[in-house]
Structures are given as structure tokens and as C-alpha cells.
Amino acid sequence: MSENLLEIDHLTKRFGGVTAVDECSFTVQKGTITALIGPNGSGKTTAFNMITGYLKADSGEIRFNGETIARPRPADLYRRGLSRTFQQARIFPELTVEENLVVAAGYSWRQLFGRRVSEIDRERAKKMLGEFRLEAMAQLPSADLSYGQRKLLEFAAVLMSDPTLVLLDEPTAGVNPVMIDAMEQHIRQRHAAGVTFLIVEHDMQLVMRLCDPVIVLDHGAPIAFGSPDLIQKDTRVLEAYLGS
Amino acid sequence: MKLAITRAGLIRAGVFFLILILVPVVGGPGWLLNTLIFTIMYAALSSSWNLLGGYAGYPSLGHVAFFGIGAYATAIIFTGSVYGGYAPFFVLPLIGIAVALFSIPIGWVSMRTRADVFAIVTITLLFITQTLAFNLKNFTGGAQGKSVAPAPFDVSTYDWPFYYAMLILLAIAMGISLYFRRSKIGLSLATVRADEDKAHGVGVRVTAVKLIAFAVSAGLVAMVGGVWAYYVGFIYPQFAVDPLITIGMVLMAFLGGRGTLWGPVLGAFILVPAQEYFAQAFGASELYLLAYAAVFLVIMLFLPRGILPSISERLKRRRASAAGAARDSANAAPTAIPTSEVKAVR
Ligand SMILES: Nc1ncnc2c1ncn2[C@@H]1O[C@H](COP(=O)(O)OP(=O)(O)OP(=O)(O)O)[C@@H](O)[C@H]1O
Ligand SMILES: [Mg+2]
Numbered sequence: 211m212s213e214n215l216l217e218i219d220h221l222t223k224r225f226g227g228v229t230a231v232d233e234c235s236f237t238v239q240k241g242t243i244t245a246l247i248g249p250n251g252s253g254k255t256t257a258f259n260m261i262t263g264y265l266k267a268d269s270g271e272i273r274f275n276g277e278t279i280a281r282p283r284p285a286d287l288y289r290r291g292l293s294r295t296f297q298q299a300r301i302f303p304e305l306t307v308e309e310n311l312v313v314a315a316g317y318s319w320r321q322l323f324g325r326r327v328s329e330i331d332r333e334r335a336k337k338m339l340g341e342f343r344l345e346a347m348a349q350l351p352s353a354d355l356s357y358g359q360r361k362l363l364e365f366a367a368v369l370m371s372d373p374t375l376v377l378l379d380e381p382t383a384g385v386n387p388v389m390i391d392a393m394e395q396h397i398r399q400r401h402a403a404g405v406t407f408l409i410v411e412h413d414m415q416l417v418m419r420l421c422d423p424v425i426v427l428d429h430g431a432p433i434a435f436g437s438p439d440l441i442q443k444d445t446r447v448l449e450a451y452l453g454s
Numbered sequence: 455m456k457l458a459i460t461r462a463g464l465i466r467a468g469v470f471f472l473i474l475i476l477v478p479v480v481g482g483p484g485w486l487l488n489t490l491i492f493t494i495m496y497a498a499l500s501s502s503w504n505l506l507g508g509y510a511g512y513p514s515l516g517h518v519a520f521f522g523i524g525a526y527a528t529a530i531i532f533t534g535s536v537y538g539g540y541a542p543f544f545v546l547p548l549i550g551i552a553v554a555l556f557s558i559p560i561g562w563v564s565m566r567t568r569a570d571v572f573a574i575v576t577i578t579l580l581f582i583t584q585t586l587a588f589n590l591k592n593f594t595g596g597a598q599g600k601s602v603a604p605a606p607f608d609v610s611t612y613d614w615p616f617y618y619a620m621l622i623l624l625a626i627a628m629g630i631s632l633y634f635r636r637s638k639i640g641l642s643l644a645t646v647r648a649d650e651d652k653a654h655g656v657g658v659r660v661t662a663v664k665l666i667a668f669a670v671s672a673g674l675v676a677m678v679g680g681v682w683a684y685y686v687g688f689i690y691p692q693f694a695v696d697p698l699i700t701i702g703m704v705l706m707a708f709l710g711g712r713g714t715l716w717g718p719v720l721g722a723f724i725l726v727p728a729q730e731y732f733a734q735a736f737g738a739s740e741l742y743l744l745a746y747a748a749v750f751l752v753i754m755l756f757l758p759r760g761i762l763p764s765i766s767e768r769l770k771r772r773r774a775s776a777a778g779a780a781r782d783s784a785n786a787a788p789t790a791i792p793t794s795e796v797k798a799v800r
Binding site: 262264283284285288289293294296300302303304305309312313314316317319321322323324325326327367368371 | 658
């Protein structure tokens, strides 16, 4: 049984003369770790930006959880269970590691006027920090974290709202091998707990062992879709990566 | 950021306010109380500005518009012919709330822009308000000015009610500042200041907290304007909506440290007396403004983030290097996650 959690229909975005995303359609099925790969500049980040409401699409349609999202807005989507990370990790460096999690956990109007970090907040953050082995750093300014730790923190933070779909934009780019393993573990753990992933990633070994299916984007449109084995043998994919 | 209310913090605040409460009682040279009234007034203005400009990172240059609106509201409610008494002080909260509500649509429109554009938009607000003060002659008296009801206080203690009113407003502004820092309002504002787009993306109630900061800040400034109007007794558009007042509150927060509790207060307690001194030294000429600007420039060159953040940064670095030395010699246990990372990305 398969259910489409995210459906992208003829999505298009032009920047002046450049068509970054071109009539792009694909789906992400519930319960998968779907990869979105493609050469540099093929429009992966731009697609992410439109799906999560950071960029207005020129045309096309986005459906999440069966509902058409007429005007995607980051805050709305986040509250509905669609969250993302950025290619260049974006955290709040002035806040402590713990506060980065607390602020992303969502809060009611009443809580807005309440304690900055309540006991309940602290407990919830502690659980997540434990999972990500960042407990020791809870009270540090997150500016003190290394690049890889920031990526982990950003990932941990967007999980605080119990999302159903998480979009990761190059979760392992620029981090050391130990951290890549850690990141993979965390993705697998969360996937086992029922979270669906759409991942942009350049590390092909990681994609091949972690993701299924794989969507290949070139010049803003999908050129291949299927299991990692199929994708590896696909001549169009090889051409896109090697040729032109 | 240090957020817990510590004993040291309580003692600092207690001593500060106790001294200020006692000054009129103890007495001193005639100019002292007058200078202090303006110093405290600016400390309150700058602390209020800081709620928006410091915590939210929206550097309004138009806040004196709300000061002027508060001043004219007081002057219109208590016109020159009626007997004022203490009533103008008791009406202040109403003026504050009314201006706060009135400012919400202004904040909503102006905070759709950011950074330098926001600063320009708010300057426009300043000049629109001043133009209105000049032209709505029926209400404001236009360029002729408008007198406020005379205050029937005893000559020997005439300044006292104004002094304490300003002091209470400063205490309220600092109390709200502390409350912001210790609540999710402050936490949310910090995310807005750091990265507003990302804040949206993790579900922060960005628009709501921005408007809360804007309205509270505007309402407080209006209340200070009300006390000022009653104190000076006669107000003109060019003084009630004076760009120098805006510049004052902004510079003081920058000088002492934006986004800190004590920074704006410290800034006011340096700049207002300095300004008074230079005004004396250089006479009535506007030359004192140059000296005033020079003080500001020198401090900002050496302490670009403002006095308090620069000092605490330095203290922290010293403490960290001391701790680092201790750790090296003790051969610390490895942490769970390696800290050596490839930092470069494409
Ligand atoms: N804000 C922008 N303004 C103009 N052009 C843009 C903008 N953002 C992206 N582009 C262009 O759109 C195309 C797609 O860029 P995008 O960042 O989506 O690619 P990507 O697949 O994420 O690449 P990478 O693997 O390098 O991250 C590129 O040609 C890029 O130069
Ligand atoms: Mg990209």
C-alpha cells in the first residue's frame, strides 16, 4: 500500500532567463526515505524553497497530506508537520543549544507569555539532546558549535514539532566522516519511528545505502526515478552527471 | 546570555533605584535634579526603544513620533486653562494603552520592511507626525505651541512629582525589558533578530511578537512624552517631535549595548550629562552636538557592540582561556562528538 505524502505538480521557477525548476513533477510516498539528486545547479534547493514556502512558484501545484497548498507559508507548513533544514545550516547562534530546540517545539499563546524555558520545555529538549548526544552542550551558546554539530542541531530542532515529512538539504555536506555516520544513524532512527524523508545529498554512497526511491533532477526537471540499483545503471543519469 | 535573576542583579537594581529615590530627599545643587530628570527620561526612552530596536532588531528612527503623540495627548486633555494637579500622571496609563493600540497598524505596515528600509520608513513617520503637529492647529496650536495646565506644586519641591514619575516609568520599562528576556516573547524576538525567515520556518509567532514589541515600546515612549509635556508646560512641534530625541534614545542604546537590560540606562547616564556639560561649555551654539557625537564615535570605535556586551565578551574570553589552560593540563575526557570538523563548504 502506498500513499502520497507530498505531490509536486508541474512546478516552475524562473530567475530572469534561467529556468531553475522546469515543469517539475514528482511524489514522495509515506514512509520512504526519498532522495532528490542531480548535478550542481539542477534546481534541488529551489524546489525545496518552493515546497516549504520560502520562494513563490511561478506556476504549478503542491499537495501535502492530500491537501492542495495554495499559498505555502513556512510557519503554516511547519505546524502542519512539514519541516526542513538548509544547505548552509541555519540555527540561532545567540541562543543556547537548548533554546534552539525549545523555540522550534511550538508553543501556545499562553506559553508565549510564560517562562522562556519551562520545566516541560527542558524535559522535551533533554530527550532530543540525548538522542543526538548533545546533552553536554545544552547550555552553551550554539555559536560555539562546530559546523557539523550545527547541522545536527538544526536537524534535531526541526524534529521537535514531531513532523511527518522532513526535507534535508545536503545533511552531510562539509562534515567529517564520523559525523556523516552519526547523521545517517539519526535519519534511520527517525525513519523507523515513522518519519518520511526527502533528502538532497551529493554523497552517492550514502544515497545508495540509505534512500529508496531516488529522483534524479537535471535542468530543473526529473529525468529518472526508481530504486538506487536502477538509477545507478540509468544511462541518462550518467550523462547528466558526466556529460555537458 | 545571563537570564536568571541573581542576587547580584537584585542588589545592583536595588542600589541603583534606592540612590535615585533618595536624591531629591537628600538634596544637592539646583541643577542636579533637573539634569537627572532628563537623564532618567532618556534612560526610560532608550529602554523602551530597546524592546524593539534591541530585542527584535528593528531599529526604529521614528519613535519620537509616539513621544510627541503622548505629549500632545496630555496637552490636549489638560489644556492651559484647567487645573492639572496629579491628574495628568494618573491619565498616563490610558494614554500609554491608547497609543500602544494605535501603533499596532503602524507597526504592522512598517515591519513588513527590514533593517535600513525599516529605519527610513520610521523616519517618515517622524516627519509626518511633526507636519501634523504643525498643521492641525485646532488641536496642537501649530507653530504657536500649546500650553499645558500649570502644575500647582510647591516651589521648593516642584520637580519632585516629575522626577518620581520619570523614575517609575524607567522602572516599568526595565521591568518589561526583564520580563521580555525571561519569557518566550524574548526568546522569540531573539530568533526574529537573528534570522527572521528561519524563525518563520520553525513556527515562531513572528508577526505577533514583533507587534507586541512595537506596541509596548510605543506605549511606554508615549507615557514618557506625557510627563515631559506636563513638566515643560509649553510644547512646540519642533521640540515635541524632535529628531534629536529619536537620535538620543537610539545612540544611548547603541552606546550602552543594544539588547541588554542595563545598556540603554548606562548610555543615558553617560550621554545626557555629557551633553549638558558640553552645552554649558560651548554655550548656546550647536557646537555641543559635535562634542556629543565625538564621545559616541570614540566609544563605538573601541567597543563596537556597545559598552556592556563588549565588556562581558572580554570577561568571557578571559575566563574561557583560563578554563582552557586548566583543561589542557588536566587532559580532559573526549566529548561524545568530535569538535574538529571540516568547516569549509562549497
Ligand atoms: N535567488 C536566485 N536568483 C537567481 N538565480 C538563482 C537563485 N537561486 C538559484 N538560482 C539558479 O537556479 C539554478 C538552480 O539552483 P539551485 O540552488 O536550486 O540548485 P541546486 O540543485 O540546489 O544546486 P547545488 O547542488 O549546487 O546546491 C542555478 O542555475 C542557480 O544559479
Ligand atoms: Mg542546493
